[in-house]
Amino acid sequence: MTADQMTPLERFSAYNRGDPIDRLPCVPIVGNAAARVIGARVSDFRGNGRLIASAQVAAYKLFGYDVIRVFTDLYTQAEAMGAKVHCPPDETAYLETPALTDTSEIDRLAPANPYRDGNLPGHLEAMKIALDQVGHEVSVTGAMTGPFTNASFLIGTEKLVRLTLKDPEKVHRLCEISLQTNLRYARAMMDIGCTPSLTDPMSSSMVISPGQFKEFSFPYLKRLIDFIHTRGKTVTLHICGKTSKIWGLMADAGADCLSIDNEADLLEAKQKVGGRVRIMGNVRPSEVMLQGTTGDVRAAVVACLRKAYDSPKGYIVASGCSLPTETPLRNIQAMLDTVREAGYPVNMEQLERGINHE
Template sequence: MKYIINKDEMTPKERMKAFGEGKAIDRIPCSPFLGESVAPTFGHTIYDYNHSIDTLVDVAVKSFETFRPDSIGFGPGLQGIPEAMGSEVMFPLNNTPYINRPAINDYSEIGKLSPIDPYKDGRIHYFLEALKITKDKLDNEVGVGTSVGGPFTVASFLRGTDKFLRDLTKNKEMAHQLLEISTQSVLNYIDAACDIGLTPGIAEPNASCTMISSKNFEEFAKPYLKRCMDRIIERTGGGSTLHICGKTKKVWGHMVDIGISNLSLDNVDDIGELKEAYGHKVCVIGNVDPVETMLRGSIEDVYKEARECIVKAHDSQKGFVLSTGCDVPIGTDPKNIIALMDAARIFGSSKVNINEL
């Protein structure tokens, strides 16, 4: 099938500014979750991406030049803060970093943990410096942002996820103590990011309903996430994005209550249902399948699923941003990322009657 790829009439920065103000835009915004996974596309290893300021900047700039997303950004990943607090992280040459050994084996060791200094501890300062440089290079054309793992995920990676999940039932008091420390570390990163003019988003995958009950989310994740979002609102004047992997439908209300402006949805849930339930309160983001469609699918598959997302969510009251349901996987064909961007131009253009798609 032949498609009409309508030419962009606005820069990403112009588009998102108008979008935020509720003004007319040339097409639906599109911002796939890029980052370390596309480093090999531009001749870098994922190991270098996590250890080199120059590589971080180069991947971000080339990602924008190649794909033209409506936002660009990166952060220290889910492992960045836990590593800075003492967890051991392994860095395969071209695969996702992972926690090899948590910082504490027992709560008798909790006294050795202290909140991070984002300018001194671990690799956090690499990311902050690279973000400043990237912002200077791209700020005229596109908004630059950052993301950070949330308190629950940080605590999981400090203690060991299996142990920490058991603590929610068997050792609640110490779980809360660990969450207090991890929350302060996240707040310290938020402040450092805000100091350079960025609005941080939060990823909290270990608080998914795939991992914990909605009751445990309300007790162990929500209050700490709210403190982080309150700090972002205090520093920037508004809420930001929260992404939680896996199934989250049971906690959508709690997520919205935290004070977020944007709810990023994994592909396992229905973005149309989210729009109907909470589209009047938050901008909805998502949710093309990153594995089956982006990694394993064809360009036609990308077009098909992106079109379905647009049809379901384009008229969301607080707005809709086409994106992937999670990070674009390592090994994804760049043509599929370009296809996702083009889908916003084909099906989400102001020249198209979306209701007739």
């Protein structure tokens, strides 16, 4: 195993230019598993930007992966707009009550002020601290929930999806106001040098149809990504579950990198959109990263590499979605170890022999 020869920033910039690199970029989407690195409880992150930063920076330093992502849960923007979030002592928070009980209340909603509302200020603080500490060597991103998904947290998921058929105009109003929060939060992030990282689970083709995605989610994602591009930042877009029928639209929305869930196939992604955008993914977060052995992780990483290492616009080894909080740290290490062993250019034959000899 060779130690890294480049910092993540050097690696990405060489990879983007087509210059030699020491290994492929690797992003286990660590999320709240970072709490375990510093022995913190997940609920301690609430409103504590300093602690979020110290967990995320410690996790980055421990494993040496290629992107820091400040994240606690998907609800931070909706919470800043009036939704209630339940925080178990040591598990990921979840939505308790949407911001609205009825669509007649839509007029009461206002876009969030990221410097004042909910836990957004704490998250911005975490991004700032992480950037000050390690921003010279690694890119720091802030998790941002896509407009359509955030709209579902404002009115409730079931209500929102019914509205897509019953009253589309209301869906557009909820997405528009969600977008206004996105734009303000994105501006605040980029003003301190951080990049928004987009997650939009409700846009999945396991929830809404590709047609509904095009009508209700795509226009808002595109406006958000266009805005982020005006500041010279590249955008990674993650949509959970099955997405193969909307990859073209995700690229049309302007995403530079598609984060592919483990329900979708990397080889198909490479063939369909690999020539337009970078792809990342998709080791199974629960069956492999949470429940598997380090040998399972290695085999899964090799299987991903076999499918996508030569994707034309580049490939990042990653988990298919955020890792569960209790993911064993040795499995995260095994993911990085395998990517380091693979080196660059990736020698698949040698890697696969390694598996057979275990």
